[in-house]
């Protein structure tokens with residue numbers, strides 16, 4: 001889609017449908033051509049002949065003279081040279097062909113000027129090449145020439161969108177009957193092939209600008225002719241008189257005793273299918289199979305984590321299917337249906353909703369506090385457990401040590417007993433012998449051996465045990481006997497030693513059993529702590545579930561509140577200019593009154609900021625959107641308006657008086673830092689959209705080199721090759737932005753271009769990991785300073801300026817179309833019609849929340865641009881009011 005990089009050359013186009021002759025031959029394809037001619041030249045009622053090739057007129061053609069349901073404005077954004085209103089007026093007044101070159105309407109008489117017609121045909125062919133060359137030429141002299149010729153001829157230059165049947169879209173420039181389309185790749189204007197007229201159609205009417213046409217025709221004409229002018233437009237009146245939307249409905253609620261308004265939303269439904277090899281058809285996947293799909297399993301688990309009581313996986317999956325695989329919607333439905341009053345828990349909007357939201361905030365806060373307290377308790381229990389564990393381990397080590405010692409003692413004791421019994425036996429034998437020198441020597445030996453044994457046993461336990469099982473030793477040869485006194489003393493000391501060993505053994509045994517008791521107690525305390533730990537773990541888990549549920553409900557509530565208020569909020573700001581002003585009025589903070597040609601027109605917005613408003617006041621109203629980003633939503637703040645209306649002032653602002661960008665980022669950092677329970681990672685990128693080319697401002701040399709590309713991966717949109725810098729502090733952010741702006745200025749100076757002719761997007765991604773609920777959120781914030789929305793001035797009628805104007809026209813028209821599609825709940829939202837809208841896709845529509853600032857100048861000479869801007873804003877605002885409007889449409893009655 002889109003006419004971006006793949007615009008084919010006209011020569012490459014299949015010629016099969018080239019029309020035989022511009023005259024006559026009514027046919028289906030020609031019909032489209034004819035209607036386009038009507039668009040260009042008004043509602044010609046009875047032009048008999050008009051045959052200029054290129055205009056494709058077929059007189060008397062079916063549809064001829066019928067009120068055209070679409071009008072000139074359909075061709076896009078009002079980015080054309082002044083005179084739109086006048087032109088519309090001409091259409092209304094004229095009953096015939098109003099030639100842009102030859103002046104006023106000929107009122108059904110144009111067909112009679114055959115000679116004039118022929119001349120025009122010849123001139124046209126001769127002029128075409130010159131004209132295209134002129135449009136492509138970028139030299140100042142050519143520009144000056146164009147300016148002069150334009151000024152002289154007062155011709156309107158109009159940018160149109162041509163939709164070729166092959167799906168390609170072309171930006172077409174039309175002036176003085178010439179048509180050329182822009183080849184975006186070469187950025188050159190190429191002659192529009194006439195045969196294409198039968199191979200496609202020009203753009204649908206852009207109702208965003210209906211208001212403007214009405215206004216201008218009302219002020220420019222004095223009378224009923226306006227009805228002719230606007231008969232082709234779907235105006236407020238015609239819209240309300242159209243048949244009721246059969247998707248509207250209602251039913252009598254059995255429990256509530258009142259009527260519930262319903263609406264059949266047409267949405268695309270995702271269906272999981274598998275390829276049946278036998279039949280070669282895609283077949284809906286059975287639920288049981290689907291449960292084996294990783295992606296689906298993850299979704300089911302996510303839901304189960306939020307609602308642990310919902311255990312039936314098939315039931316969850318069925319609901320998931322119903323909700324188009326949107327987990328949040330599935331949970332919301334469950335919570336709502338869980339209510340016995342069938343959704344009686346409907347959140348109110350306005351003050352009531354705000355109060356409910358605050359109540360939820362309080363509950364969440366209390367839960368967070370409880371969780372924190374529990375976490376603290378758990379921590380102290382864990383520490384206690386750790387200390388006890390260490391103690392138990394130490395005690396067990398001691399027990400093991402003592403056990404070892406006791407064992408050693410036992411061994412030693414046994415040795416001692418053996419030796420003692422040997423001594424005893426020896427002594428017994430010696431008693432029978434006469435003391436002799438041998439006996440004395442032997443006795444001395446025994447005594448000294450005994451002493452040394454005593455010492456060594458005293459060293460360890462000072463215990464000597466009585467012999468238990470004396471091992472008989474072979475008797476030494478009979479020798480001299482020991483004195484009895486000595487033997488007695490020896491015996492006595494042996495008995496004493498044995499006694500002390502026994503008492504010591506008792507002490508060791510007691511100590512050992514005490515130690516065992518202590519260890520048992522420590523182990524049981526450890527068990528108790530573990531139990532407490534697991535029960536506190538359960539409690540914490542329950543609290544976590546409750547917290548998750550409350551947080552989810554808060555999010556849903558917030559969303560519903562936003563939905564009631566509108567997911568697109570539109571603010572209007574009139575810039576301050578002390579030299580001019582005063583003609584616009586600001587009766588309250590929601591309306592702005594613009595005097596136009598004797599009458600006054602009131603435009604309403606979510607908030608209107610007068611010239612006296614401060615940057616703080618402007619920022620205050622964007623605050624909720626920042627919170628949404630932190631909660632994991634895609635949000636977007638855009639500034640739209642003509643050059644000099646204060647877009648950059650509002651978005652960026654001077655360093656000492658910062659605008660929305662800096663304040664939003666500061667707030668984002670504040671919220672992220674305040675949330676102790678969530679770890680956030682912030683990344684920043686800067687993108688420039690200039691002449692339908694994306695550039696990475698944080699990469700030097702990227703501008704104009706088309707280094708970026710938008711890709712869709714699953715449900716996500718990815719900009720390949722885009723630099724994203726992680727930022728932690730405000731300083732990091734301002735430094736990064738400075739780099740981006742420096743690159744932008746350098747590149748534009750090199751290209752001899754102006755930055756106000758490009759769109760600037762500051763993109764922040766916020767990834768948050770909730771430590772309590774273990775969930776990860778991913779939000780994006782886009783801050784967009786759009787290119788000036790003013791019409792092309794005559795000085796821009798050629799070369800680079802004209803391409804820039806076409807690019808701006810294309811992207812802002814696409815933005816308008818996106819708003820319009822969202823407003824009408826269209827099945828297809830044409831995000832891909834321009835690089836800008838493609839980039840903004842995640843931030844517009846769906847769950848995304850957007851905030852649009854329409855900026856106007858207080859200078860009366862800009863009134864036409866201001867009205868155009870305000871009209872754009874009003875239409876965008878209706879996107880947000882779409883649902884609310886339907887809510888007040890009951891049974892076909894419109895309030």
Ligand SMILES: Nc1ncnc2c1ncn2[C@@H]1O[C@H](COP(=O)(O)OP(=O)(O)OP(=O)(O)O)[C@@H](O)[C@H]1O
Pocket residue numbers: 574575576577611641642643644645646647648649650755756786787788855
């Ligand atoms: N509310 C305001 N108070 C004071 N000065 C303002 C205000 N809004 C805009 N200005 C001043 O008006 C001038 C033009 O504003 P600004 O550059 O923001 O316009 P713009 O719409 O961004 O233009 P462009 O499309 O060229 O970027 C600047 O000098 C700016 O300081």
